[in-house]
Amino acid sequence: MRVALFVTCVNDTLFPGTGQAVVTLLRRLGCDVDFPTAQTCCGQMHLNTGYLAEGRRLARHFADVFAGYDAVVVPSGSCAAMVREQYPKLARAASGGHGGHGGHDGHGGHGGHGTGGGPVPSGAAGGYEPRAGEPAPPAGESAEAGPRVYELSEFLLDVLGAEDVGAYFPHRVTYHPTCHSLRGLRLGDRPLRLLERVRGLELVPLPESEECCGFGGTFAVKNPAVSAAMCADKVRNIMDTGAEVVCATDNSCLMHIGGTLRRQRAGVRTMHLAEILAATEDPAGTAAAGAARGVAEDAATTAGEDGAVTRDDGATTGEDGR
Known part of the structure; x- marks a missing residue:
């Protein structure tokens, strides 16, 4: 193929x-x-x-x-x-x-x-x-x-028929279903099924998981206060899980969530589903992926005084999706 x-x-x-x-x-x-x-x-x-x-x-x-x-x-x-x-x-x-x-x-x-x-x-x-x-x-x-x-999760499950992809990730993880994956593609439980088969991973449910994180591309630009308030609610629910990592299928949403998490010094990392599924028992590879994401997020976003996620030039970030 x-x-x-x-x-x-x-x-x-x-x-x-x-x-x-x-x-x-x-x-x-x-x-x-x-x-x-x-x-x-x-x-x-x-x-x-x-x-x-x-x-x-x-x-x-x-x-x-x-x-x-x-x-x-x-x-x-x-x-x-x-x-x-x-x-x-x-x-x-x-x-x-x-x-x-x-x-x-x-x-x-x-x-x-x-x-x-x-x-x-x-x-x-x-x-x-x-x-x-x-x-x-x-x-x-x-x-x-x-x-x-x-x-990605559609391809793994619907085309390859692979629930266990050989991943190892010994951390407590919660999953945020982004709006496009939930309401547009209707991924359902596909990402969760893949995460459940990752060795060492403890999957914890996210309260009010179907609520939008508040990003929405230009919505965050046009309505920054509302966007920030929605993200604050999402982050509060994430922190209530006690998770070390919040996972999603869209890095744009994770970037928005990650900015608020860092501003609150929550100690919770953001990771794309692919990065968790690619992780193995080789600690060097997993650590390198996590370090690269951290550098990228720190360079790409800072948190504004109102909690909205902004670029280093001060403009609220948008996404291509994403």
């Missing part, structure tokens, strides 16, 4: 260790993994802020780059949902049909997590208008990419 890794913008830029963990894990399970270097953003942030033409071009590019692969694995529920849910709508809009609204559940931020945001301009969903000189691609081109795209 020829498998391609779509690493996503957030992971490639801030958390490359997550992409490396996916490759390590899939190769351990016998997959031939490629990383097409021509890959770019999936277009989620463009679509969700009303730039349909730009989003459409990126969707077409995605389809071109990943053509010919049996499966495309994405370590992000947000970006996987973009390809599976929004690409078909963009294709219908390009052919004059209906569809192509601004993100999952109409959210305006490129995280698209249960928190609202700015609408796509009126009438934009009704039809995509190519720019002058831009060829109108076949409508089904980008839509056909969707069925071959899998979020």
Whole structure:
């Protein structure tokens, strides 16, 4: 099986260790993994802020780059949902049909997590208008990419049938289901089933786990006080579990949560599901992955005085999903 890794913008830029963990894990399970270097953003942030033409071009590019692969694995529920849910709508809009609204559940931020945001301009969903000189691609081109795209836990369980991936992680862990993975992809208990089979791992339930962490891409920019309050509630529930690590399928949400955790000096780490599943009894590899994530998060985010997660330049972070 020829498998391609779509690493996503957030992971490639801030958390490359997550992409490396996916490759390590899939190769351990016998997959031939490629990383097409021509890959770019999936277009989620463009679509969700009303730039349909730009989003459409990126969707077409995605389809071109990943053509010919049996499966495309994405370590992000947000970006996987973009390809599976929004690409078909963009294709219908390009052919004059209906569809192509601004993100999952109409959210305006490129995280698209249960928190609202700015609408796509009126009438934009009704039809995509190519720019002058831009060829109108076949409508089904980008839509056909969707069925071959899998979020990591989907691929492990639904395609490979592997619940026990040979991981070892002797820590107390709680799992946060991000909104796109929960409501968009409907991953259900897939991540939990994988975590339950990790040797040494103690999995503890997260109270009110289905509540949004408050990130939501541009929602955190437009509504920073509400975003920070929602994250404070999430962090309080995480700390109540006594977990050493909070795990999720989206690094964008973990970045938001991690900023608040560090500001409160909670001593709780954030880790992507892939990093836990790639961990083995080799302490050097696991320690290196954790150190790399810590450096990336410290460089990428600081906590503002109101608790909102901000970049070092002071702007609230957004995500491509994610």
